[in-house]
């Protein structure tokens with residue numbers, strides 16, 4: 138049972154939807170209102186840069202649930218934008234002029250694309266990829282172009298590159314760092330993905346920046362790099378990271394630092410307000426400083442955790458982070474956080490495109506990255522969640538097998 142009468146959720150994305158669904162599943166009988174500034178039924182983002190962009194699935198398949206679900210479960214959806222929080226009277230102010238009272242407020246506002254600060258970014262044919270509207274604008278353009286330039290070799294830029302290459306577009310990726318997905322994965326795994334993209338015909342240029350986007354008659358026709366080259370491009374897609382949508386939290390005086398700061402129970406500095414998903418900065422047992430994660434796992438598990446707390450079943454949030462990305466024939470899955478690793482051990486081989494990279498920090502396993510080795514990913518999730526004592530020396534022994542090790546050390 139919960140003593141609350143009304144929960145208002147700002148944001149109808151992965152985390153917002155999950156909170157509402159879990160509240161009802163856990164027996165919450167009060168009023169649930171989701172306020173979202175995107176039109177339509179809540180949907181999942183991962184396929185936008187994968188199956189949806191490839192044309193393999195339609196928009197209906199993106200929906201978490203059909204529209205009837207929300208009516209049947211008395212989850213009210215308001216298409217509106219939250220513009221302010223009055224914490225003293227517990228009211229959320231909306232752009233339409235309406236104002237919603239809440240007993241508890243959940244901020245699940247996600248993040249938005251960081252836009253490159255260069256001339257030409259406003260030209261027709263330059264896209265970010267965050268929303269269904271972005272994907273719907275981008276997809277038809279793919280059909281008619283010969284050259285595309287991708288700014289940033291992060292997950293979304295590379296997923297787009299793989300899709301565009303599969304559609305016969307000549308793709309050139311510019312990355313200011315020295316390898317792909319460098320913030321999140323180890324060098325051996327980056328190298329495998331570099332080789333994969335090159336084998337699909339994608340050109341990758343590292344340690345190279347963007348000077349400006351070049352246009353003709355208002356449409357993009359090229360990209361000038363910081364070394365003075367002009368690359369042809371009728372389409373430019375940027376994926377250079379995101380900015381958390383934390384403005385209403387800042388204005389309301391909540392603690393914000395790279396996202397809305399929350400405690401171990403995902404509560405902000407106001408006990409009547411939680412923050413979850415891409416917008417939340419939290420302490421994790423898997424990191425030595427507060428982190429903000431941009432993943433489905435994080436949004437889902439945090440939504441469930443807040444719903445459980447509101448139903449008087451509080452537990453400190455400590456879920457193991459995991460993530461996946463699909464690029465061409467390569468499926469990368471990551472369990473744990475590789476940040477700060479000082480040693481890696483590889484299982485399988487890059488040549489076979491079935492590789493596992495075990496990442497250790499000070500002798501302790503902190504993350505496992507797998508390419509096309511889903512069973513190992515599932516085993517790694519179990520091992521990391523239970524705090525395995527596997528050492529790099531053990532993992533490097535000839536014939537080491539994750540499955541046998543997991544079975545032998547099962548509590």
Ligand SMILES: Cc1cc2nc3c(=O)[nH]c(=O)nc-3n(C[C@H](O)[C@H](O)[C@H](O)COP(=O)(O)OP(=O)(O)OC[C@H]3O[C@@H](n4cnc5c(N)ncnc54)[C@H](O)[C@@H]3O)c2cc1C
Pocket residue numbers: 147148149150151152153172173174175181182183184185186217218219220245246247248266267268293382385413414415416430431432433434436459460461462463
């Ligand atoms: C193209 C793409 C591919 C991805 N692929 C993967 C993947 O393969 N694997 C993976 O784990 N993760 C992936 N992700 C990340 C994952 O989708 C996000 O981590 C997840 O959607 C975060 O959920 P969220 O609810 O926190 O934020 P969001 O899903 O962004 O939802 C936030 C919602 O709040 C709305 N909003 C913001 N401010 C306001 C306001 N003031 N008032 C009302 N509404 C507001 C936003 O418009 C948005 O609709 C991908 C993301 C993208 C964009």
